Amino acid sequence: MDSVSFEIHHRHDGAAEVRLSGELDLCTGPDVAARLRRLLETAPVETVVIDLGGLSYCDATGLNIFANAQRDAELLGKRIVLIRARGVLRRVFESVQFGEVVTVADEWTPFDYTEGSSRYQEERGGPDVSDGDR
Numbered sequence: 069m070d071s072v073s074f075e076i077h078h079r080h081d082g083a084a085e086v087r088l089s090g091e092l093d094l095c096t097g098p099d100v101a102a103r104l105r106r107l108l109e110t111a112p113v114e115t116v117v118i119d120l121g122g123l124s125y126c127d128a129t130g131l132n133i134f135a136n137a138q139r140d141a142e143l144l145g146k147r148i149v150l151i152r153a154r155g156v157l158r159r160v161f162e163s164v165q166f167g168e169v170v171t172v173a174d175e176w177t178p179f180d181y182t183e184g185s186s187r188y189q190e191e192r193g194g195p196d197v198s199d200g201d202r
Protein backbone atom coordinates (compact mmCIF):
# COMPACT_ATOMS: atom_id res chain seq x y z
CA MET A 69 0.00 0.00 0.00
CA ASP A 70 1.28 3.44 -0.95
CA SER A 71 1.71 6.01 1.78
CA VAL A 72 2.95 9.54 2.14
CA SER A 73 3.87 11.45 5.28
CA PHE A 74 2.79 15.11 5.54
CA GLU A 75 4.45 17.00 8.40
CA ILE A 76 3.94 20.72 9.00
CA HIS A 77 6.64 22.76 10.74
CA HIS A 78 6.54 26.48 11.41
CA ARG A 79 9.80 28.19 10.52
CA HIS A 80 11.45 31.05 12.38
CA ASP A 81 11.06 33.24 9.27
CA GLY A 82 7.27 33.01 9.45
CA ALA A 83 6.81 30.49 6.65
CA ALA A 84 5.16 27.11 7.02
CA GLU A 85 7.24 24.13 5.91
CA VAL A 86 5.64 20.89 4.76
CA ARG A 87 7.90 17.85 4.74
CA LEU A 88 6.70 15.14 2.39
CA SER A 89 8.07 11.62 2.49
CA GLY A 90 7.04 8.36 0.90
CA GLU A 91 5.19 8.02 -2.40
CA LEU A 92 3.14 10.80 -3.95
CA ASP A 93 0.91 9.32 -6.63
CA LEU A 94 -2.70 8.84 -7.73
CA CYS A 95 -3.55 6.98 -4.49
CA THR A 96 -1.96 9.40 -2.01
CA GLY A 97 -2.37 12.62 -4.01
CA PRO A 98 -5.93 13.59 -3.04
CA ASP A 99 -5.05 13.62 0.66
CA VAL A 100 -1.92 15.73 0.06
CA ALA A 101 -3.87 18.14 -2.14
CA ALA A 102 -6.61 18.56 0.49
CA ARG A 103 -4.07 19.13 3.27
CA LEU A 104 -2.16 21.71 1.20
CA ARG A 105 -5.40 23.51 0.34
CA ARG A 106 -6.43 23.58 4.01
CA LEU A 107 -2.98 24.85 5.04
CA LEU A 108 -3.08 27.62 2.44
CA GLU A 109 -6.56 28.68 3.52
CA THR A 110 -5.93 28.66 7.27
CA ALA A 111 -2.25 29.34 7.99
CA PRO A 112 -1.36 32.99 8.62
CA VAL A 113 1.77 32.79 6.44
CA GLU A 114 2.72 34.21 3.06
CA THR A 115 4.94 31.30 2.02
CA VAL A 116 4.53 27.54 2.18
CA VAL A 117 7.82 25.72 1.66
CA ILE A 118 7.38 22.10 0.54
CA ASP A 119 10.40 19.91 1.27
CA LEU A 120 10.49 17.06 -1.25
CA GLY A 121 13.72 15.48 0.04
CA GLY A 122 11.89 12.56 1.63
CA LEU A 123 9.85 11.54 -1.41
CA SER A 124 10.82 8.16 -2.79
CA TYR A 125 8.37 8.47 -5.72
CA CYS A 126 6.38 11.24 -7.37
CA ASP A 127 4.39 10.88 -10.58
CA ALA A 128 2.47 13.42 -12.68
CA THR A 129 -0.16 13.56 -9.94
CA GLY A 130 2.40 15.32 -7.74
CA LEU A 131 3.23 17.89 -10.39
CA ASN A 132 -0.46 18.60 -10.82
CA ILE A 133 -0.88 19.00 -7.04
CA PHE A 134 2.04 21.45 -6.85
CA ALA A 135 0.81 23.49 -9.83
CA ASN A 136 -2.71 23.67 -8.39
CA ALA A 137 -1.34 24.60 -4.97
CA GLN A 138 0.62 27.46 -6.55
CA ARG A 139 -2.54 28.65 -8.32
CA ASP A 140 -4.50 28.50 -5.06
CA ALA A 141 -1.68 30.26 -3.20
CA GLU A 142 -1.59 33.11 -5.71
CA LEU A 143 -5.34 33.62 -5.34
CA LEU A 144 -4.77 33.98 -1.59
CA GLY A 145 -1.76 36.31 -1.95
CA LYS A 146 0.67 33.57 -0.95
CA ARG A 147 3.37 31.50 -2.65
CA ILE A 148 4.65 27.95 -2.80
CA VAL A 149 8.36 27.07 -2.80
CA LEU A 150 9.47 23.50 -3.58
CA ILE A 151 12.84 22.54 -2.10
CA ARG A 152 15.20 19.53 -2.14
CA ALA A 153 13.84 17.78 -5.23
CA ARG A 154 16.26 14.93 -5.90
CA GLY A 155 17.11 12.48 -8.67
CA VAL A 156 14.44 11.78 -11.27
CA LEU A 157 12.04 14.33 -9.80
CA ARG A 158 14.66 17.08 -10.12
CA ARG A 159 15.33 16.07 -13.74
CA VAL A 160 11.60 16.10 -14.50
CA PHE A 161 11.28 19.60 -13.01
CA GLU A 162 14.17 20.75 -15.19
CA SER A 163 12.96 19.07 -18.38
CA VAL A 164 9.43 20.46 -18.17
CA GLN A 165 10.65 23.83 -16.85
CA PHE A 166 8.50 23.45 -13.75
CA GLY A 167 10.36 26.38 -12.20
CA GLU A 168 8.28 28.59 -14.49
CA VAL A 169 5.14 27.38 -12.69
CA VAL A 170 6.30 27.02 -9.07
CA THR A 171 9.44 28.31 -7.39
CA VAL A 172 11.94 25.41 -7.21
CA ALA A 173 15.12 25.72 -5.13
CA ASP A 174 17.75 23.57 -3.44
CA GLU A 175 17.05 25.27 -0.11
CA TRP A 176 14.89 28.23 0.76
CA THR A 177 15.80 31.54 2.23
CA PRO A 178 13.46 34.51 1.94
CA PHE A 179 14.15 36.81 -0.96
CA ASP A 180 12.26 39.56 -2.70
CA TYR A 181 10.16 38.27 -5.60
CA THR A 182 9.46 41.75 -6.92
CA GLU A 183 12.97 42.81 -7.87
CA GLY A 184 14.42 40.50 -10.51
CA SER A 185 14.43 37.47 -8.29
CA SER A 186 15.03 33.95 -9.49
CA ARG A 187 12.23 31.41 -9.73
CA TYR A 188 14.73 28.56 -10.05
CA GLN A 189 17.92 28.63 -8.04
CA GLU A 190 20.79 26.26 -7.61
CA GLU A 191 23.64 26.69 -5.23
CA ARG A 192 26.58 25.94 -7.52
CA GLY A 193 26.90 26.56 -11.22
CA GLY A 194 23.39 25.55 -12.24
CA PRO A 195 20.81 27.40 -14.30
CA ASP A 196 19.43 30.64 -12.98
CA VAL A 197 16.23 31.57 -14.76
CA SER A 198 15.13 35.09 -13.91
CA ASP A 199 11.52 36.09 -13.61
CA GLY A 200 11.36 39.83 -13.13
CA ASP A 201 7.57 39.86 -13.52
CA ARG A 202 7.02 38.10 -10.25
